[in-house]
Amino acid sequence: MEKKIATVKMRNITKTFGTVVANDKVWLDIYKGEILALLGENGSGKTTLMNMLSGIYFPDEGDIFINDEKVVIRSPKDAFDHGIGMIHQHFKLVDVLTAAENIILGLEGKLDLKAATEKIRRICEAYGFEVDPNQKVYDMSVSQKQTVEIVKVLFRGADILILDEPTAVLTPQETDKLFAVLRNMRNDGKAIVIITHKMHEVEKLSDRVAILRHGQFVGDLPTEGTDAQELTNMMVGYSVNLNIARPDPVDPKPRIEVNGLTVRSIDGVLKLQDVSFTAMSGEILGIAGISGSGQKELLEAIAGLQPVESGSICYVEDDGTRDELLGKDPLSIAEKGISLSFVPEDRLGMGLVGGMDLSDNMMLRSFRKGRSVFTDRKSPRRLAKQVVEELNVKTPSIETPVRKLSGGNVQKVLVGREIASAPKVLLTAYAVRGLDINSSHTIYDLINQQKQKGVAVVYVGEDLDVLLELCDRILVLCAGKVSGIVPGRGAKKRDVGMMMTRLGGNSNE
Amino acid sequence: MNKTREPLFHIVKRGEMPWYFGWSVRAVSIVLALACCGLITVLVTSENPIKIFSTIIDGSFGSSRKFMVLLQNTAMLLCIALALTPAFKMRFWNIGGEGQALAGALASAACMILMKDQPNLVVIPCMVVTSILAGALWGAVPAFFKARFGTNETLFTLMMNYVATQIVAYFSVVWENPKGSGNIGVINPLSKVGWFPEIFGSKYALNIIIVALVTVAMYIYLNYSKHGYEISVVGESERTARYIGIKVEKVIIRTMLISGAVCGLAGLLLVGGTNHTLNADIVAGRGFTAVMVSWLGKFNPVWMIFTSVLLVFLERGAGEIATDFGLNASFGDILTGVILFFIIGGEFFINYKLSLTKAAKKEGK
Numbered sequence: 001m002e003k004k005i006a007t008v009k010m011r012n013i014t015k016t017f018g019t020v021v022a023n024d025k026v027w028l029d030i031y032k033g034e035i036l037a038l039l040g041e042n043g044s045g046k047t048t049l050m051n052m053l054s055g056i057y058f059p060d061e062g063d064i065f066i067n068d069e070k071v072v073i074r075s076p077k078d079a080f081d082h083g084i085g086m087i088h089q090h091f092k093l094v095d096v097l098t099a100a101e102n103i104i105l106g107l108e109g110k111l112d113l114k115a116a117t118e119k120i121r122r123i124c125e126a127y128g129f130e131v132d133p134n135q136k137v138y139d140m141s142v143s144q145k146q147t148v149e150i151v152k153v154l155f156r157g158a159d160i161l162i163l164d165e166p167t168a169v170l171t172p173q174e175t176d177k178l179f180a181v182l183r184n185m186r187n188d189g190k191a192i193v194i195i196t197h198k199m200h201e202v203e204k205l206s207d208r209v210a211i212l213r214h215g216q217f218v219g220d221l222p223t224e225g226t227d228a229q230e231l232t233n234m235m236v237g238y239s240v241n242l243n244i245a246r247p248d249p250v251d252p253k254p255r256i257e258v259n260g261l262t263v264r265s266i267d268g269v270l271k272l273q274d275v276s277f278t279a280m281s282g283e284i285l286g287i288a289g290i291s292g293s294g295q296k297e298l299l300e301a302i303a304g305l306q307p308v309e310s311g312s313i314c315y316v317e318d319d320g321t322r323d324e325l326l327g328k329d330p331l332s333i334a335e336k337g338i339s340l341s342f343v344p345e346d347r348l349g350m351g352l353v354g355g356m357d358l359s360d361n362m363m364l365r366s367f368r369k370g371r372s373v374f375t376d377r378k379s380p381r382r383l384a385k386q387v388v389e390e391l392n393v394k395t396p397s398i399e400t401p402v403r404k405l406s407g408g409n410v411q412k413v414l415v416g417r418e419i420a421s422a423p424k425v426l427l428t429a430y431a432v433r434g435l436d437i438n439s440s441h442t443i444y445d446l447i448n449q450q451k452q453k454g455v456a457v458v459y460v461g462e463d464l465d466v467l468l469e470l471c472d473r474i475l476v477l478c479a480g481k482v483s484g485i486v487p488g489r490g491a492k493k494r495d496v497g498m499m500m501t502r503l504g505g506n507s508n509e
Numbered sequence: 510m511n512k513t514r515e516p517l518f519h520i521v522k523r524g525e526m527p528w529y530f531g532w533s534v535r536a537v538s539i540v541l542a543l544a545c546c547g548l549i550t551v552l553v554t555s556e557n558p559i560k561i562f563s564t565i566i567d568g569s570f571g572s573s574r575k576f577m578v579l580l581q582n583t584a585m586l587l588c589i590a591l592a593l594t595p596a597f598k599m600r601f602w603n604i605g606g607e608g609q610a611l612a613g614a615l616a617s618a619a620c621m622i623l624m625k626d627q628p629n630l631v632v633i634p635c636m637v638v639t640s641i642l643a644g645a646l647w648g649a650v651p652a653f654f655k656a657r658f659g660t661n662e663t664l665f666t667l668m669m670n671y672v673a674t675q676i677v678a679y680f681s682v683v684w685e686n687p688k689g690s691g692n693i694g695v696i697n698p699l700s701k702v703g704w705f706p707e708i709f710g711s712k713y714a715l716n717i718i719i720v721a722l723v724t725v726a727m728y729i730y731l732n733y734s735k736h737g738y739e740i741s742v743v744g745e746s747e748r749t750a751r752y753i754g755i756k757v758e759k760v761i762i763r764t765m766l767i768s769g770a771v772c773g774l775a776g777l778l779l780v781g782g783t784n785h786t787l788n789a790d791i792v793a794g795r796g797f798t799a800v801m802v803s804w805l806g807k808f809n810p811v812w813m814i815f816t817s818v819l820l821v822f823l824e825r826g827a828g829e830i831a832t833d834f835g836l837n838a839s840f841g842d843i844l845t846g847v848i849l850f851f852i853i854g855g856e857f858f859i860n861y862k863l864s865l866t867k868a869a870k871k872e873g874k
Contacts, residue, residue: 016521060521060864305751331754342752350752353745360738364753367738374733 004031005067007191008053008084008160013062015048022048024215025062030160035182035192037206037223041235041436043406045215046195050162054086055079066160085153086162091145093137100133103152116155123154127184142291143174150181160191167201168433171290172464172497179205197436199228199242200465211235236438244444244469246488247452252280254316255456256302256425261311263297263480271297272480275311279425279456281318284447286471286488287460290500294480295460296345299427302458303342304330315340315425341423343415345430345460347407351414354403358395359384361402362417387416391442408439415446426450429460444470464493478503518863531859538855542848549847554836561830565844568829569822579818579825581713581783584720585775587817589795590802591720591727591810592771595764596648598731598808599744605651605666607796608673609769611789612647613640613776615677618787621696621703621780622684632703636781644773645766647673652765656758670796677789684787693787705782716782723771728810730767740764772796805852823848 008030015023022045030036040046051057053064055076064071066082073079079086093102104116117133124131129147137145146166153161163182167175182205186192196202202209203223210220211234218234233239256279263272272294279285287295300306302313304325313325315338323336333340348354352361362380370376384398391412395405402410411431419426428447432440447470451457461467467474471488476499483499547558554561569579589606596603603609616639624632651665686694697703708714731737743750743760750757779791802820806813827841 018521303752304754329754329756330752331756334754344752346748349746350748353742353749355745356741360741363738364742364749367735373735375735375738 004034006030007032007067009065009068010049010053011063011065013049013052013059013064015045015052015057015060021215023052023059023212026212026215026217028210028217029220030191030193031208032159032191033186033189034207035186035194035205036220037202037209038193038195038212039197039202039209039231039235040212041438042408042434044212044235044436046212047164048215049212050086050164050193050195053079053160054084054162056086080156080158082160083158084160084162085156085158087146087149087153087164087166089164089168091149093145093148095138096136098134098136099131099140099148099151102137102148103133103155107156120151120155123151127154127181127188129181142169143171143178146170146178154185159189160193161185162193162195164195165197165434166194167196167198168462169291171500172493173501175201197434197440198463199231199437202231203228213237232437235436240438240441242437242441244441244466245448246470246472247448249280249472250282250452250454252283253318254278255281256458257312257314257316257322258298258302259312259314261298261301261313262309263294263301263306264309265297270480272301275477275480275482277475277482277485279458281424281456282451282454283472284451284457284459284470284488286467286474287458287477288464288467288474288496288500289477289483291462293477293500295477296429297480298477299342299344299429299458299460301326302425302427303340304328304333338425339421339423340425341418341421341427343411343418343426343428343431345433347410347414348403351418352402352410355401357401358388358393358398358413361413362387362420365417365421383417383420387413387420391416391446408435408442411435411439411443415443419446419450422453423450423455426455426457427460428458430462431459432466433462440466464496468493468496476500520861521864534855534859535852538851539848542851545851546844546847549843554834554840556834561834564830564833565823565826568826571829575825577711577713579821580717582821582825583814583817584713584717585779586795586799586802586821587813588720588723588775588778589772589792590799590806590813590817591723592644592768592775593799594727594803594808594810594813595731595737595740596768597803599740599761599764601652601655601744601761601765602663603648603651603666603765603768604663604800605647605669605796606772606799607792607794608666608670609644609647609772610776610779610792610796611670611673611677612769613644613773614780614787614791615673615680615776616640616643616773617703617777617780618684618693618696619680621785622693625697625700625702627702629702629704633705633781636703636777640777640780641770641773644776645770648765648769648772649762652762656761674789677787677791681788695786697785703781704785705778712783716778719774719778723774724810724814727771731808731810736760736763801849819852820845 006029010026010028013023013026026049028049038046038050048057052059053073055073055078058074064073071082073082094105097105100113100117100120103120104111120131120133123129129151131144131147131151137148166178170178182192194206206223208220209223209226209231211218211231213235229242232242259276261272261275265271275298287298289295297306301308302325308326315323315325323338325333344350353364359381362383363375366380367375381398387393388395388398393409393412395409402413405413415431431443431447435443447457447459459471468488468491473485474488474491474496475485476483476496478500481503483503486496543562550556550558550561568575570576589610593603593606617636620632620636620639624635647669651662651669654660654665655662681693682691684693685691705715731740739755739760742755743757747757780787784791798820802813802817805816823845827845830836831841
């Protein structure tokens with residue numbers, strides 16, 4: 001067998017931010033013709049490490065060798081010069097330009113759009129991309145935008161590609177397509193690194209797995225012959241249970257009845273159309289759908305944050321009393337005595353205040369209590385301490401601004417506060433987005449506990465495997481309409497995936 | 510061969526530092542600033558820098574009168590800075606302190622002129638009420654438009670300054686005294702109607718005490734009241750505020766009413782307490798300097814006491830050396846600029862450090 005060539009060698013790479021050591025003497029080899037999965041918990045330094053390779057950060061210590069030659073990478077342009085290209089989680093495209101224009105943007109030399117378009121076509125053919133070079137970016141789906149980003153990097157001659165959580169925004173079908181393209185590129189001799197949290201993707205796609213833990217390199221191993229359990233244990237440093245429990249619903253009763261809900265955005269775009277469903281107490285109702293299919297609007301409409309065109313949202317008490325929630329804002333819903341908790345998608349921009357400390361963030365829900373003009377600081381402090389203890393939040397102190405905590409800990413603070421008020425309804429949007437597997441399971445456990453207490457849980461998720469394992473029923477949204485509601489037990493991933501892209505899920509094939 | 514040279518240094522964010530670290534950096538900044546000022550003084554004027562420094566100190570501490578002026582000017586500057594702070598904490602860039610204070614000053618002067626035959630017991634309460642209302646109105650107008658139509662508050666409050674200036678200029682002519690001078694002159698010089706009483710033998714003492722009370726009140730309001738908490742939440746994230754049911758529009762208008770009202774109070778103190786007259790320049794740019802006081806004090810009323818003292822001290826010192834050495838007044842401003850540059854630069858080094866890279870370290874050996 002031919003010996004593999006390490007095209008990138010990172011040696012003793014150290015990077016600190018203040019007192020936080022993001023990378024601690026990391027060694028990493030990246031080989032040509034191989035897909036390397038970089039695994040690690042939140043805050044284990046994966047993205048930081050790759051950012052140093054792509055010129056975003058500069059290492060405090062350590063050396064980078066490319067094809068056995070020591071290099072200094074100070075900017076993304078340097079990285080390109082060495083054939084390194086990174087596709088970030090957040091795309092960096094100009095909306096009003098076409099794909100081709102975006103791809104050649106910033107290149108030096110004569111502007112020759114025709115030749116560029118031709119070259120783009122060749123790249124697309126070679127690897128199996130589907131891109132129309134003349135399509136404007138604002139007309140593109142998320143997956144198309146991602147394709148443009150990848151082509152952009154290839155256009156600049158990159159043969160080392162880094163993808164930071166590329167599948168977070170894709171449907172299962174789009175993910176399969178992306179993986180096919182990545183395999184083509186690997187077979188062409190390119191070196192590919194993908195950062196991901198999803199174990200089944202690691203198993204499906206990668207040839208080798210490298211694992212970071214607390215900024216340190218734990219080891220690497222061939223994907224073949226390992227499994228999710230072993231990898232997770234290496235990631236967290238101890239043995240964890242990866243099964244998601246799904247206890248049977250306890251005494252389900254209708255709690256939230258949504259009827260004919262129609263929502264338009266400010267610019268008049270139809271976001272939800274005639275959506276009807278019932279969320280039951282003691283049950284987890286999953287909401288599946290491609291991102292932007294109306295999930296956000298649906299939850300915000302229930303929480304009183306989204307103006308609604310027509311329809312009704314009824315809160316049903318145990319004794320059958322009904323309260324219309326439409327036209328009420330969060331304050332008047334709370335004043336009605338309806339205990340509704342909401343874990344929004346944007347944790348630091350909506351659910352919490354990043355610059356405030358833990359105890360001030362606990363106060364967000366409770367500060368109005370009492371008639372005094374002054375705030376009660378003691379009970380939020382107590383609650384903060386309790387959440388830190390019970391949910392095992394890693395924080396230097398409860399006086400630390402939540403912005404400084406890692407993603408998983410931020411989410412624990414938010415979920416902890418929302419369930420502290422003993423809600424009757426719990427709405428969660430992408431509750432585990434960006435969280436590592438260990439923190440994700442903590443959140444699943446918390447949600448299950450709420451379910452068993454009789455809370456009606458609405459769980460908007462993106463990982464179909466989790467939705468299928470966790471939820472009692474799954475409502476599938478497709479372009480703002482209900483594509484179907486299926487029982488979670490026994491549902492097929494493929495069927496749900498089809499329902500996400502086509503109403504009712506019937507394919508034309 | 511390297512295509513790219515290693516950078517000599519790069520900027521690294523510092524972690525949590527003990528409290529005394531920040532203060533020692535600030536102390537070093539001031540020492541460096543003084544050294545730099547001394548150097549510039551010698552180079553530009555060939556005067557003895559020690560003499561210049563001692564004159565600067567004289568400007569504020571040379572006599573008990575000068576000291577009282579320092580306190581009075583500090584109080585006025587601090588008062589407007591306190592007024593701006595709740596707005597700033599809400600990320601509402603109120604650049605209209607000048608106009609809001611002027612509106613208050615105009616209302617006070619109007620009361621003094623139009624009610625000159627009434628007893629002080631009637632006139633002074635009227636001045637207090639009308640000037641606070643006038644300032645609040647001047648602040649609430651841009652807040653209303655911001656809350657309702659999303660207008661840009663920076664431009665709006667700035668423009669309101671010019672409107673206030675022009676209105677005062679107009680009334681300066683209407684109420685001119687003596688006729689033809691275009692100035693209002695001292696109002697009620699003999700009857701002293703509307704003049705605040707002197708206490709402790711000083712006409713400044715009452716102003717200083719009032720501002721001290723406002724400082725304490727503002728500190729408590731911002732840090733311990735429910736309103737103060739709402740202001741912080743709205744400032745950090747409007748979406749979070751809506752999410753927990755805070756009515757953002759209401760908070761914006763309410764906060765600007767308070768901000769404008771305290772500015773109006775500053776106008777009242779200027780007219781009723783010290784100047785006893787009105788002209789378009791009575792606030793003397795404090796509405797803008799106060800922005801710096803508030804920022805340098807990190808929106809903390811207690812720290813703002815120090816920053817306002819510092820700025821007034823520098824300003825008084827600059828004036829003093831201008832007269833004593835026959836230097837151009839701008840020279841004092843240059844020194845003030847140098848000192849501020851070092852102080853603000855020091856804040857950078859509290860949060861970040863420059864770290865030499867290996868190559869640079871080797872070269873240094």
